[in-house]
């Protein structure tokens with residue numbers, strides 16, 4: 124048994140806010156302290172805060188596009204490498220670290236769970252293989268369905284009851300074949316439209332070949348997700364990412380899905396107003412105001428970090444635009460019947476007005492959305508910046524003077540298009556614990572995570588209290604994964620595989636026969652080779668659909 | 670008085686050796702013992718300089734000698750390496766001052782990221798000679814491999830200053846993505862010299878491979894032999910550029926003679942690459 128003593132505990136789900144508590148750990152779980160326990164190891168956490176392990180709700184860390192970005196960007200690797208030490212492997216990469224390094228780097232920040240945010244079912248095996256080699260993290264993948272041929276085909280059927288049932292079976296089959304955790308939609312209909320050489324789509328644009336409108340696709344998917352009682356709602360990357368004036372579409376999408384559990388991802392990229400000249404301005408107020416009245420919705424930010432980034436998304440038309448705009452190198456992929464994908468490396472600069480406004484919008488959302496339980500800190504890693512920048516963002520949230528000093532270094536016109544300078548709010552440690560741990564745990568339906576009460580998994584991060592919050596959160600004194608000390612003073616001590624979180628919803632386990640014929644006709648592989656075999660997951664854990 | 674440190678290769682290693690620790694500044698003020706203990710990586714093994722070299726430190730006097738020695742102001746010893754060093758990589762990498770002479774051939778990355786000083790190679794150089802070079806001078810008596818003065822994979826800018834003079838031939842992608850500086854090739858050059866070049870000058874005396882200057886933004890490629898250009902280069906005029914005479918003189922001063930070059934040569938000027946704005950130029954000698 125291991126005991127953590129003298130630490131100021133932050134456990135928002137149990138209403139513990141900085142009080143000194145003892146935490147006793149046995150067999151990877153937090154247990155009730157009692158006098159007759161045999162304690163083999165005691166961690167003295169005096170002068171430290173004790174929080175649940177961090178939970179990454181949206182990040183691109185494993186699979187085909189991530190690996191393509193690694194080979195596409197050798198420049199990301201030359202200056203960033205880790206030499207192997209006893210039991211710890213070497214690795215390279217800054218914005219797109221290699222698999223083992225990704226696990227170590229998350230762990231060194233006190234994160235113990237992470238979800239890969241966009242996996243086409245066809246590439247799921249690759250994503251799971253990489254996650255097997257991404258240690259010290261419990262992980263899962265979100266399965267892409269927003270531009271899937273079979274989904275759109277089913278949606279085009281007339282018989283409403285039959286259609287709903289068939290969609291439920293298809294979603295179940297896609298989730299279980301890919302061993303996914305949640306339903307992900309990226310630019311609904313927009314990628315398929317682009318593949319037919321057509322323009323970008325609005326909610327009511329009819330998308331070939333079946334004439335399905337994105338609004339209908341979203342409405343039917345959220346209904347199915349609710350019926351299947353998936354632990355995480357629809358994980359949605361809305362239409363028109365990065366375009367001036369897109370907040371209108373974002374708000375319209377939110378209104379369409381009112382009352383359903385939906386997670387709006389990297390909302391910063393979807394909160395742009397339009398200036399008279401067609402540039403972007405902050406529409407964070409409009410978006411935040413709406414969310415403040417709709418507690419059923421959650422979001423994450425996708426906060427811009429100045430410096431290098433690697434954009435990678437299933438939103439291939441958006442990536443094509445970015446490539447044309449920046450002239451930077453570009454990979455495009457057409458993932459058969461399922462989606463597209465694109466990669467473009469980027470550099471966010473404080474002197475570039477567009478980037479400076481983006482940076483402000485992310486922070487504005489974080490400061491204007493009142494309920495921290497609705498919001499999760501992310502950089503949409505590595506799209507808006509690497510996850511290793513989280514400590515810096517935490518400082519920006521907790522330290523207004525620091526925030527304003529950075530704001531002063533941005534393009535001088537930034538203040539004309541943003542509200543950040545007017546915002547005085549500073550996050551408390553409790554609020555930081557919520558937006559990095561407890562809120563994502565709740566949004567993901569992970570009842571044993573994001574908290575430190577009895578029965579919780581013993582994923583714990585212990586940070587030394589410091590005035591400089593960036594330093595404080597960049598180098599935890601201790602990190603425990605499943606009750607084992609894996610990081611001490613910022614150094615990784617041991618490496619082992621985490622669990623893979625999956626769902627088993629109540630629906631069909633085989634593909635509908637008529638769709639199986641489509642599959643045989645159009646896919647490049649056999650149906651029997653499609654589903655990810657159980658052998659690919661060494662430590663699966665089924666999160667119940669209740 | 671001038672100190673000379675001579676490193677004689679004992680025998681050629683069977684696998685490549687990472688030799689970036691051998692340069693004039695790093696040897697400065699070190700005793701013979703300290704020099705023998707300098708680290709050299711070979712594969713995944715850390716070895717010592719004494720495993721490969723015999724070292725001799727000599728003081729050479731005479732004012733006549735001294736006058737010939739370049740850049741002795743910071744009192745750096747001249748470093749001489751003797752033997753076939755084609756399995757030694759990164760010799761002179763990052764050097765910023767002093768003089769290093771290699772009596773033999775060298776491996777990859779010689780003089781890469783070099784910032785100053787002089788690196789003389791009496792034999793041949795392998796790929797990535799002077800990659801990302803910022804200043805100083807490299808002289809190669811023999812030939813050089815591919816990617817002379819180029820940018821490493823994924824980097825957007827290669828050589829940004831300094832001079833690379835190659836008496837023999839050079840391989841492919843010479844001066845790829847270079848930003849500033851001069852590369853002169855006495856012999857032939859492989860395909861796509863000056864690929865995506867941003868500025869600077871490349872002179873090729875012998876035959877040139879295909880697609881010279883593909884994707885070049887700015888900069889100058891001078892070709893003394895006729896060649897076929899990409900269709901995205903267009904003819905401007907025939908003229909006698911003033912800079913040509915200055916360049917020939919400067920090269921001569923540096924001991925780089927162009928066998929048949931005349932200061933009064935006239936050139937056909939082509940603009941390109943039109944796909945990238947057409948601000949670069951290729952000059953093809955008319956008088957040869």
Ligand SMILES: [Zn+2]
Nearest residue numbers: 181240503506
């Ligand atoms: Zn994303």
